[in-house]
Amino acid sequence: MRKRTVILCLTAVAAVVALYRAPLGHAEAAAAPSGNAASMTPVQAADAAAKGTLKNPYKDTDTAVVAAGQQLYLNYGCNGCHGGTGGGGMCPPLTNDVWVYGGDDDTLFRLVAYGSQILQSKGYSRKQQENVVGPMPQMGMVVKTADDLWRILAFVRANYHGAPECKFGCPPEQ
Numbered sequence: 001m002r003k004r005t006v007i008l009c010l011t012a013v014a015a016v017v018a019l020y021r022a023p024l025g026h027a028e029a030a031a032a033p034s035g036n037a038a039s040m041t042p043v044q045a046a047d048a049a050a051k052g053t054l055k056n057p058y059k060d061t062d063t064a065v066v067a068a069g070q071q072l073y074l075n076y077g078c079n080g081c082h083g084g085t086g087g088g089g090m091c092p093p094l095t096n097d098v099w100v101y102g103g104d105d106d107t108l109f110r111l112v113a114y115g116s117q118i119l120q121s122k123g124y125s126r127k128q129q130e131n132v133v134g135p136m137p138q139m140g141m142v143v144k145t146a147d148d149l150w151r152i153l154a155f156v157r158a159n160y161h162g163a164p165e166c167k168f169g170c171p172p173e174q
Contacts, residue, residue: 060155090132
């Protein structure tokens, strides 16, 4: 069953790679932050930043950014594995309080940019377990810019439905 899930995820990623040049429509309308995020790929941005320093410049309360992030989420095919609103599918949900590698901005950005195997090779490890956990493919070469990825992550945060104290990763148990 796990091999089938991996094959389905990789098939979905291949489809996204073929379609990622689709027009973004109103997703480009929300203002981009200053700096290199508009021109750097997610992998370039992750490689350029020290571990733990990446921070989303967008708020999940900014409706224009969240709408743009939703459109990007759909355009890049994230919904193929994680469901249309991030509630899960053949891969883990993005809306609950289970953050497999951690819920902070830096970890989420790098997880999407590098994929789970490269992320682990850079010293990150699983912190939690989810019912459905397949390897996250490296999407940092599919998502065009770091700015696009930050908008997608703002959309994900806006759709969070878990415990409020775990929105950015659950605090360590005492």
